[in-house]
Amino acid sequence: MDGTQQVKICPKCGSVYINWIAGGLIGAVYKCDDCNYVGPFILEVRARDLEKFRKELKKTSSEPDDATKVD
Ligand SMILES: [Zn+2]
Numbered sequence: 001m002d003g004t005q006q007v008k009i010c011p012k013c014g015s016v017y018i019n020w021i022a023g024g025l026i027g028a029v030y031k032c033d034d035c036n037y038v039g040p041f042i043l044e045v046r047a048r049d050l051e052k053f054r055k056e057l058k059k060t061s062s063e064p065d066d067a068t069k070v071d
Pocket residue numbers: 010011012013014015032033034035036037
């Protein structure tokens with residue numbers, strides 16, 4: 001892997017454990033093993049951008065809620 005290779009990842013969680021489960025006339029359908037996303041859309045990113053992309057996903061899905069913390 002040289003960092004420019006494209007890897008298929010889940011658009012919801014960024015997992016690379018994407019399985020192609022159906023295809024043909026209706027188009028491809030993929031399933032994510034990690035979050036059970038099923039759909040025709042997946043993302044393809046360069047291998048070297050994978051970690052960056054996952055960090056972005058984490059940032060948006062688990063924001064620190066310090067601002068709303070009440071002691
Ligand atoms: Zn997923």
